[in-house]
Amino acid sequence: xxxxxxxxxxxxxxxxxxxxxxxxxxxxxxxxxxxxxxxxxxxxxxxxxxxxxxxxxxxxxxxxxxxxxxxxxxxxxxxxxxxxxxx
Amino acid sequence: xxxxxxxxxxxxxxxxxxxxxxxxxxxxxxxxxxxxxxxxxxxxxxxxxxxxxxxxxxxxxxxxxxxxxxxxxxxxxxxxxxxxxxxxxxxxxxxxxxxxxxxxxxxxxxxxxxxxxxxxxxxxxxxxxxxxxxxxxxxxxxxxxxxxxxxxxxxxxxxxxxxxxxxxxxxxxxxxxxxxxxxxxxxxxxxxxxxxxxxxxxxxxxxxxxxxxxxxxxxxxxxxxxxxxxxxxxxxxxxxxxxxxxxxxxxxxxxxxxxxxxxxxxxxxxxxxxxxxxxxxxxxxxxxxxxxxxxxxxxxxxxxxxxxxxxxxxxxxxxxxxxxxxxxxxxxxxxxxxxxxxxxxxxxxxxxxxxxxxxxxxxxxxxxxxxxxxxxxxxxxxxxxxxxxxxxxxxxxxxxxxxxxxxxxxxxxxxxxxxxxxxxxxxxxxxxxxxxxxxxxxxxxxxxxxxxxxxxxxxxxxxxxxxxxxxxxxxxxxxxxxxxxxxxxxxxxxxxxxxxxxxxxxxxxxxxxxxxxxxxxxxxxxxxxxxxxxxxxxxxxxxxxxxxxxxxxxxxxxxxxxxxxxxxxxxxxxxxxxxxxxxxxxxxxxxxxxxxxxxxxxxxxxxxxxxxxxxxxxxxxxxxxxxxxxxxxxxxxxxxxxxxxxxxxxxxxxxxxxxxxxxx
Numbered sequence: 001x002x003x004x005x006x007x008x009x010x011x012x013x014x015x016x017x018x019x020x021x022x023x024x025x026x027x028x029x030x031x032x033x034x035x036x037x038x039x040x041x042x043x044x045x046x047x048x049x050x051x052x053x054x055x056x057x058x059x060x061x062x063x064x065x066x067x068x069x070x071x072x073x074x075x076x077x078x079x080x081x082x083x084x085x086x087x
Numbered sequence: 088x089x090x091x092x093x094x095x096x097x098x099x100x101x102x103x104x105x106x107x108x109x110x111x112x113x114x115x116x117x118x119x120x121x122x123x124x125x126x127x128x129x130x131x132x133x134x135x136x137x138x139x140x141x142x143x144x145x146x147x148x149x150x151x152x153x154x155x156x157x158x159x160x161x162x163x164x165x166x167x168x169x170x171x172x173x174x175x176x177x178x179x180x181x182x183x184x185x186x187x188x189x190x191x192x193x194x195x196x197x198x199x200x201x202x203x204x205x206x207x208x209x210x211x212x213x214x215x216x217x218x219x220x221x222x223x224x225x226x227x228x229x230x231x232x233x234x235x236x237x238x239x240x241x242x243x244x245x246x247x248x249x250x251x252x253x254x255x256x257x258x259x260x261x262x263x264x265x266x267x268x269x270x271x272x273x274x275x276x277x278x279x280x281x282x283x284x285x286x287x288x289x290x291x292x293x294x295x296x297x298x299x300x301x302x303x304x305x306x307x308x309x310x311x312x313x314x315x316x317x318x319x320x321x322x323x324x325x326x327x328x329x330x331x332x333x334x335x336x337x338x339x340x341x342x343x344x345x346x347x348x349x350x351x352x353x354x355x356x357x358x359x360x361x362x363x364x365x366x367x368x369x370x371x372x373x374x375x376x377x378x379x380x381x382x383x384x385x386x387x388x389x390x391x392x393x394x395x396x397x398x399x400x401x402x403x404x405x406x407x408x409x410x411x412x413x414x415x416x417x418x419x420x421x422x423x424x425x426x427x428x429x430x431x432x433x434x435x436x437x438x439x440x441x442x443x444x445x446x447x448x449x450x451x452x453x454x455x456x457x458x459x460x461x462x463x464x465x466x467x468x469x470x471x472x473x474x475x476x477x478x479x480x481x482x483x484x485x486x487x488x489x490x491x492x493x494x495x496x497x498x499x500x501x502x503x504x505x506x507x508x509x510x511x512x513x514x515x516x517x518x519x520x521x522x523x524x525x526x527x528x529x530x531x532x533x534x535x536x537x538x539x540x541x542x543x544x545x546x547x548x549x550x551x552x553x554x555x556x557x558x559x560x561x562x563x564x565x566x567x568x569x570x571x572x573x574x575x576x577x578x579x580x581x582x583x584x585x586x587x588x589x590x591x592x593x594x595x596x597x598x599x600x601x602x603x604x605x606x607x608x609x610x611x612x613x614x615x616x617x618x619x620x621x622x623x624x625x626x627x628x629x630x631x632x633x634x635x636x637x638x639x640x641x642x643x644x645x646x647x648x649x650x651x652x653x654x655x656x657x658x659x660x661x662x663x664x665x666x667x668x669x670x671x672x673x674x675x676x677x678x679x680x681x682x683x684x685x686x687x688x689x690x691x692x693x694x695x696x697x698x699x700x701x702x703x704x705x706x707x708x709x710x711x712x713x714x715x716x717x718x719x720x721x722x723x724x725x726x727x728x729x730x731x732x733x734x735x736x737x738x739x740x741x742x743x744x745x746x747x748x749x750x751x
Contacts, residue, residue, distance in 0.1 A: 034532075
């Protein structure tokens with residue numbers, strides 16, 4: 001399963017309780033009320049656990065977290081940065 | 088304080104059943120355990136369960152006037168009754184009791200429905216004019232005391248609680264889909280709707296009259312909205328002085344009782360202020376009662392103890408453990424009669440039991456101060472969002488949000504997400520409902536758990552539209568805070584705070600609450616005060632804090648506001664309660680009730696089991712769904728979940744014709 005599919009599965013399971021029909025890649029979690037302001041921490045915890053990086057406080061912004069698309073870009077950036085620093 | 092019930096035939100004389108009135112009254116005995124009384128004729132039956140507070144020896148109801156043409160059953164208090172009585176005696180009225188009930192009856196005889204304008208109190212009343220064959224039902228201005236009714240087969244059936252109406256076997260008991268939509272948006276139904284189809288409440292500040300088979304409704308009071316030109320120009324110091332005088336008098340008349348009056352004392356500004364007014368001016372030996380929690384973030388023990396030392400009062404506290412809160416939820420719901428999105432009512436339900444066991448029937452409480460003086464965070468939130476809307480990208484402005492909800496956003500990591508969360512809808516600042524969108528939109532998310540059947544039954548119904556249409560003309564001109572206060576008072580105050588968290592949970596253990604902050608003189612005075620003084624900058628309840636400065640320690644007047652809340656997940660899913668929660672939320676139970684999507688709820692439960700802490704919305708979903716299921720069990724499926732009491736009558740006036748009597 002690729003990154004986006006994993007994230008989507010998590011969001012559908014945990015925030016939409018299985019009902020992912022209307023979730024598009026660019027659906028805004030905040031605008032649609034899919035993830036409330038306290039629920040965002042669950043998402044961060046999942047990202048950190050699943051992808052093995054840590055999310056800094058100042059990365060917790062809508063540009064990184066507010067849609068599947070944004071998260072996917074964020075994950076790629078983080079993983080690339082990690083592998084770059086390891087190399 | 089008491090319970091009332093009645094059946095009124097709208098189509099002329101016929102049979103009125105004594106047994107049915109007895110059975111209806113039997114469901115209200117927790118409201119009035121001391122005495123019961125009934126009036127019957129061929130048009131009407133009136134039942135009364137009495138909690139004796141004023142005139143213990145002769146105040147039995149129903150009460151009549153001199154020629155026995157008017158009969159009253161009444162739940163509540165009119166605090167200014169001694170003054171009203173003097174006036175009535177001057178006009179030649181003769182009294183056979185020393186109760187406020189009889190004063191109200193004679194005042195009605197003298198003035199008809201206009202008498203309501205003179206009453207300072209909290210009441211639900213039924214007066215039967217046996218000559219004219221007219222029934223008059225009325226409720227206090229803000230709806231402190233409940234009154235429900237339904238009309239079926241040309242019969243008006245009314246009672247203090249819905250369960251009493253359901254004692255009539257021919258009244259159907261169904262959950263109202265529109266009510267579910269409203270509760271899962273506004274946290275309560277919009278008046279006059281209740282959780283049950285075709286059962287209505289008489290709205291606060293209204294009366295109802297039946298005459299020649301017709302039922303008419305009238306509003307006699309509304310939440311005041313004053314134009315700028317009608318607002319007070321007093322300096323803040325003078326405003327505070329008047330508030331002090333008004334509150335002192337509001338407390339003074341609320342201590343009128345022939346039994347001792349206690350006080351709730353939480354350690355917050357409002358109950359501390361009310362208790363301090365009692366101690367300093369009227370009764371230094373007053374007993375006080377408070378709730379403690381054993382969960383961090385909920386307990387106010389430190390401030391409560393500080394107030395107990397400050398006032399040197401005999402205080403009793405109850406520690407509401409998570410296990411007890413969870414275990415008491417079903418009992419509490421039997422009294423609230425509607426789904427809850429918060430666990431807050433449960434500890435108050437437990438506290439009234441302690442009060443009653445301590446030998447007290449009456450307590451003064453601090454409810455209403457947040458609405459009247461501008462205390463809620465939602466008011467400050469709206470103010471900040473208005474401020475933010477001018478420069479939506481300003482980090483400085485956005486940071487103000489974090490100051491509003493420190494108890495939700497304990498985790499500093501959330502700082503950045505706050506901005507985008509509260510920045511939603513900034514383009515709607517001119518919408519009449521602007522202040523409440525975030526709360527209502529967030530709550531509405533829980534509706535995704537509704538079953539397909541329920542969603543279909545709700546159809547295109549739009550709660551926001553209904554609220555918009557109900558707003559009075561003066562709302563248009565009102566400023567942001569006044570608008571938000573109006574919404575809070577017209578939607579949340581009576582139907583949640585004063586009922587599920589007020590009358591119902593106190594009366595469950597036969598305890599009457601009295602609320603000085605909701606004295607209509609205080610409401611009217613504060614409605615004339617410009618908003619800038621109510622919330623100064625972001626300092627909520629500025630006027631009230633200043634008014635209490637001389638009588639409360641600075642630690643109390645300056646402390647950050649900690650809204651009263653009770654733990655949800657820890658209460659509903661601990662070792663002792665997990666079983667009944669699972670049972671009520673099992674696929675089988677969910678499918679039987681048909682209200683929620685069983686698969687989704689199962690996923691929510693799994694999530695709740697996995698996580699230490701649930702998000703705000705998931706917590707509300709958990710308690711909302713669980714309480715809906717319990718309400719369905721108690722009132723639809725297995726009614727009565729608890730049988731009504733079999734009553735032995737202390738007073739019966741039976742004026743029915745012989746034929747009717749033999750039918751019993």
